[in-house]
Amino acid sequence: xxxxxxxxxxxxxxxxxxxxxxxxxxxxxxxxxxxxxxxxxxxxxxxxxxxxxxxxxxxxxxxxxxxxxxxxxxxxxxxxxxxxxxxxxxxxxxxxxxxxxxxxxxxxxxxxxxxxxxxxxxxxxxxxxxxxxxxxxxxxxxxxxxxxxxxxxxxxxxxxxxxxxxxxxxxxxxxxxxxxxxxxxxxxxxxxxxxxxxxxxxxxxxxxxxxxxxxxxxxxxxxxxxxxxxxxxxxxxxxxxxxxxxxxxxxxxxxxx
Amino acid sequence: xxxxxxxxxxxxxxxxxxxxxxxxxxxxxxxxxxxxxxxxxxxxxxxxxxxxxxxxxxxxxxxxxxxxxxxxxxxxxxxxxxxxxxxxxxxxxxxxxxxxxxxxxxxxxxxxxxxxxxxxxxxxxxxxxxxxxxxxxxxxxxxxxxxxxxxxxxxxxxxxxxxxxxxxxxxxxxxxxxxxxxxxxxxxxxxxxxxxxxxxxxxxxxxxxxxxxxxxxxxxxxxxxxxxxxxxxxxxxxxxxxxxxxxxxxxxxxxxxxxxxxxxxxxxxxxxxxxxxxxxxxxxxxxxxxxxxxxxxxxxxxxxxxxxxxxxxxxxxxxxxxxxxxxxxxxxxxxxxxxxxxxxxxxxxxxxxxxxxxxxxxxxxxxxxxxxxxxxxxxxxxxxxxxxxxxxxxxxxxxxxxxxxxxxxxxxxxxxxxxxx
Numbered sequence: 001x002x003x004x005x006x007x008x009x010x011x012x013x014x015x016x017x018x019x020x021x022x023x024x025x026x027x028x029x030x031x032x033x034x035x036x037x038x039x040x041x042x043x044x045x046x047x048x049x050x051x052x053x054x055x056x057x058x059x060x061x062x063x064x065x066x067x068x069x070x071x072x073x074x075x076x077x078x079x080x081x082x083x084x085x086x087x088x089x090x091x092x093x094x095x096x097x098x099x100x101x102x103x104x105x106x107x108x109x110x111x112x113x114x115x116x117x118x119x120x121x122x123x124x125x126x127x128x129x130x131x132x133x134x135x136x137x138x139x140x141x142x143x144x145x146x147x148x149x150x151x152x153x154x155x156x157x158x159x160x161x162x163x164x165x166x167x168x169x170x171x172x173x174x175x176x177x178x179x180x181x182x183x184x185x186x187x188x189x190x191x192x193x194x195x196x197x198x199x200x201x202x203x204x205x206x207x208x209x210x211x212x213x214x215x216x217x218x219x220x221x222x223x224x225x226x227x228x229x230x231x232x233x234x235x236x237x238x239x240x241x242x243x244x245x246x247x248x249x250x251x252x253x254x255x256x257x
Numbered sequence: 258x259x260x261x262x263x264x265x266x267x268x269x270x271x272x273x274x275x276x277x278x279x280x281x282x283x284x285x286x287x288x289x290x291x292x293x294x295x296x297x298x299x300x301x302x303x304x305x306x307x308x309x310x311x312x313x314x315x316x317x318x319x320x321x322x323x324x325x326x327x328x329x330x331x332x333x334x335x336x337x338x339x340x341x342x343x344x345x346x347x348x349x350x351x352x353x354x355x356x357x358x359x360x361x362x363x364x365x366x367x368x369x370x371x372x373x374x375x376x377x378x379x380x381x382x383x384x385x386x387x388x389x390x391x392x393x394x395x396x397x398x399x400x401x402x403x404x405x406x407x408x409x410x411x412x413x414x415x416x417x418x419x420x421x422x423x424x425x426x427x428x429x430x431x432x433x434x435x436x437x438x439x440x441x442x443x444x445x446x447x448x449x450x451x452x453x454x455x456x457x458x459x460x461x462x463x464x465x466x467x468x469x470x471x472x473x474x475x476x477x478x479x480x481x482x483x484x485x486x487x488x489x490x491x492x493x494x495x496x497x498x499x500x501x502x503x504x505x506x507x508x509x510x511x512x513x514x515x516x517x518x519x520x521x522x523x524x525x526x527x528x529x530x531x532x533x534x535x536x537x538x539x540x541x542x543x544x545x546x547x548x549x550x551x552x553x554x555x556x557x558x559x560x561x562x563x564x565x566x567x568x569x570x571x572x573x574x575x576x577x578x579x580x581x582x583x584x585x586x587x588x589x590x591x592x593x594x595x596x597x598x599x600x601x602x603x604x605x606x607x608x609x610x611x612x613x614x615x616x617x618x619x620x621x622x623x624x625x626x627x628x629x630x631x632x633x634x635x636x637x638x639x640x641x642x643x644x645x646x647x648x649x650x651x652x653x654x655x656x657x658x659x660x661x662x663x664x665x666x667x668x669x670x671x672x673x674x675x676x677x678x
Contacts, residue, residue, distance in 0.1 A: 052482065074481035084482055092475040095468075098268055103472045106465050107484030113493055115466040120269060122465075130268050142268050165483055 003066070005030045005169050005199040006051070006082075011060035011070075013043075013050055013223075020046045022223040023060070028216075030168075033200040035210045038220035039244065044203045045087060047220065048173050051201075052084045053077040064169060079107065083167035087174045087203075089154040091161065093147035097138055100146050100157055102129045104164030128164075136160040136190055152183040159190060169199045176206050188213060211235070219243065282542070283456055290448040294441060303440045307512045309552045310451035311505050316533045316544035317458045318501030323530070324538030325462065326494045327474030328387075329395040331526055332402025333502055338409075338521035339378045340371030340503025342416060344510035348424030363432035368450045368507035375503015376496050383495035387488060390477060402523050409518035421517030424510065443512055450508050458501055459541060470494045528555070531569070535576050537583025546584040564625050571621065606675040613667035620661035627653055 006028040013021040020043045028034045036044050049055040051062050053074040062070040069077045092100050102119065105128045111117065119125060133139045136156050141149060146157060159175060175191060176184045188209055191200070204210045210217060211231045218228040221243045227234060234240055270278070293306065315337055322328040344367040347359070354360035386397040409416040416422065427438045435442040461467045469490050473480050477487040510516060519525075528551070536547020551569075558565035576583055582590070594603040623646060626639040631648040639646045646653040 054478075054481075073486070075484050075486045078482050078484045086479075090476060090479045092472045092479065094475050095471055099468060099471075103468060103480075104483045106469070111465045113466050113469070113485075113489065115461060115464045115493070115497070117465060118460070118463045119465055119468055120275075120463060126269065133268070139268070161479070161483065 003030055004028060004063070005032070005065060006201065007063040007066075008047075008051070009061045009063070011047070011050060011062065012058045013046055013055060014058045020223050021050065021058075024220070024223070024225055026218060026225065026228070028199060028201060030199055031197065033195065033213055033215045034202070035214035035217045036201070036203045036220055037205075037207070037210055037217060042220045043223045044220055045173060046223075048084060048171055048201075048203060052082065052171060078165065078167070081167045082169045082171065083162045083165055084171035085158045085162040085173055085175060087177060089151075089158050091146045091154060091157055093145070095146060096143050097146055097149065097157060098129060098133065098142040101132050101138075101160050101164050102126075104161040105129050105132070108165040108167075132160055132164050135193065137186075152179055152187075155179065155187065156190065159187075159194065163194045167198075169201070170195055171201045173203050174205060175202070176204065176209055184209065279459075283452075283459070286455065287452055290452055293448075294444060300440055303444055304512075305553065305556050307440070307443055307447045308556070309549050310447040311508045311512060312529070312532060312548035312552045313451055313545050314454040314458075314508065315502055315505040315529050316536065316548040317455065317541075318498050318505065319529045319533045320538055320541075320544040321458065321461070321470075321494060321498040321501065323533060324543070325467065325474065326470040326491060326498075328390060328491060328495070329530075330398040331395060331523065331530070332398040332400075332405070333498070333529055334523075334525035335382070335402055335405045335521050336375040336378050336499035336502035337506040337509065337525070338405070338516065338518075339506065340375040341506030341510045341516045341520060342422065343374035343503075344368075344371050344507045345422050345424040345514070345516050348426065348428060348510065348514070349422075352425050352428035360429070362429055364426050364429050364437050364511060365432035365435065365446060367511050368454075368504045371507025371510070372500045372504040375506065376500035378503065379496040379499025383492050383499065387492040387495050390487075390491065399523070402521070402526050406518050406522040409521050416518050417516075419517065421515050421519075423515040426511045426514055437511060446511060447508055450504065454501060454504055455545070461497060462541060466490070466493055531573050535573060535583050537585030539582055540585035540589065543583050543585035546588065550584060562626065564629055567625055602675065606671055609667055609671035609674070613664040613671065616660040616664035616667065620657055620659075620664070623653065623657045627657065 004027045006026070008024050008026040011021055011024040012019070024047060026034075036047065038044055046055065050057055050070075053069065053072055053076070057070045060070070061068055064077070064080055064082055067080065069080060069082070072080075092103060095103070102125060105125055106112075106119075109122075109124055109128065111119075111122065111125065130139070133142050136159060138153065138156060138160060141153060146154070149157060155175060155178075159172065162170060162172065172191065176187045179187060184206060191202070191213065200213075202210075202213065204213075214231060216229060217231055217234045218225050219234060219237075219240050220226075226239050226243060227237050229237070269275075298306065315333075318336075319330070319333045322330050322333070347362070347367065347370055348364065350359045351362055351364065382401055386394060386401065389397070410418065426443070427436060431437075433445075435445060437443055437446060469480065469485055472483075473485075473487045473490045480487045480490065506516075506520075509520075532547040532551040533544040534547070535551060536545065537543025554565070554569065558568065562568070580586060594600065594607070597603055623639070623641075626641075627646055627648050630637045630639055644652070646656065
C-alpha cells in the first residue's frame, strides 16, 4: 500500500457523557477517494470536525502525510494541506463570489496578512481566482454578492473556496445535500474534476453519488466504523444491511455504479 | 450576463471603472480641500472645518473596526486620546528644546507620532481584547475606555488632571512655509493629513489584510479553514484602527493645543460610533459623510435649540431602525433611483415618503420644544413663525399630533402603494 494521506488512529470524542466517536481507525491512501456513509446521528460530521481541527479529540491521533495534526488549530491544519467544506453553506456572504474565492487563494500564494500590497495588482492571485471560478463554472456570476446566489451555486462556491487553496487532501461534507438531480450530476462532475490527483474524503447521503465516486467506503454507525471496503464489498456486507434498515438498504442495493 | 466566454484574467473591473470608482473621488475630494480656502471662510468656519477633518479620519478609523471587521468598540476615543496626549507632550518638548532632535522637529509631523502611539496602544490593548469578538469584545472595549479615562485623572504628570495638558503649536521650525500659528495654516495642515488618512485607509481596504478583515467579519469560522487565524486578523486590524485614530489625535493636538482626560472618555467614543453609523458603515464614504454632518450639527445645532442632543439621539435611533445604511445609503440610493429606468415611480414613492417624514419632523419639533419650555417653568413660549405655541393652547396640541398622524398615514400609504415596485 502506498503512503497514507490521512490516518486516524483510535479516535475518540465525547461531549460530556455522550460518546459520539468511539475508537475510529481509518487509513486513506494518497489519491484515494474515500466516502463515509452512515445513518443520521452516526457522527459523520463530528468526525469531520475532529479531523479538520474544529473540535479537539478526547483520545487518539490524526495524521496528515505522516505528521500528527490532532491538537493543532484549524488554520494550521489547513496550511499543512487539508481543506474542508461544510454541510451548510459557510461562505463570506457580504462579499462577491470573486472575493470569496480570492480569500481562499491568498494564503496558499504566500500573501499572508500583508497590508502593503493591493490585491487588485496581484496577477497570480487574479489568475488563480479566475481559473478556479472557470473550473467550477461560476465565472459569469463572479461579481454577484455571494448571499444572492441560488442555493446550488452557493454549494458550488463552498467547494470552490475549499479547493482554492490547492490543498492535497480535500474533505467534503455532504456536497450535494438539498440539490436536484441535475444539480447533483453537475456537482459530481465538478467534484471529480476538482479532486483529480488529490485525496478526497467525502460524507454523503446520496448513495448514487457515493457508489459512483468512491474508491473505498467506510460505514460509520454509532461512532464506530463497522465496515470499510470497495463499493461492491460494502453493498454485499450483511452488517451494513443490518445497520441500514428499510429504504436506505434498498438504496444501497439499488445503487449501481 | 449574456457573455459566455469571459477571460478569467479580466474578471475585475475595467480600467475606466477603476478610475471612476477608486481614483476620481479622491481627486475631487482633494480639489474640494484645496478650493475651500479660496472662498474666504470665517475663523469659526475654519475651526469647524478643521474639526470635521479630524473627525473624518477618526470616523474612518472607527469604521475599520465596526464596518469592515464587524467589531463594535465603545472605547475608540482611547486611541485618539493617547495619540493626542503624546503629541501634546511632544509639542512641549519641542518648545523646551534648544536644537537637537526635538528642536528641529516641525510640528507638522505630529500626526506621525500620533499614529505610532495609537498603534502601540492598539497593540497593547488589542492583545487581550481581540481574543474574543462579538459581545465580549464590545464589553472589553467599554471597560478599557472607563479604565483609561479614570486612570487619566489619577496620573497627573502624564494627563494633567482635570485641566489636561496644553501645548503650543507655533513652537519648532516652520515646514512648507507653515508656521501653524494662523488658522489658515492649520487648515492646510489638517487638509493634508485628512487627505493622506482617507487615501491610506481606502488603500488598506484593498490589501489582503483588509479583504481578510471583511471575510472575518462575515464568517470567522470559515476563515480558519482557508489558512487564516481570525484572532490574528482582528488584532492586526485593531492595531491599524488604533493607529489612524492616534493620527487623528495628532491632528487634534495641533488644532486645539490641549488634551484633557475627557478626550479619552466614553463620550467621544460614543460620538464617533454615532457619526460612523449615521453616515453608513457599509460604505467606505459613509463615515466621512457622518463625520461632516455630525460635526456640523454638534457645533451649530446648539445655537438654535437647547434640545439638540435630544434631536441627535432621535436621529440616531431612527437611522438604526429605518435607514441602516445611513446617509451614504440614502445618497447612493438616490443616485441609483435617478438612473433607474422606472424613475417616475421611484420619485413618486420618495415624494410620499419625504412628505411623511417632514410632517412627522414638524410634530416632533413642536412636541420637544413645547415640552422642555413647559418643564422649565419660566413661562417661555415656543414661537415659530410668529405662532405662539403655549402648552395651554389647543393649536399646539393639534400641531403636535395631527401632522404626526398624517405623516404615519403617508408613510404607510407609500409602503402599500409601492410594495411591488
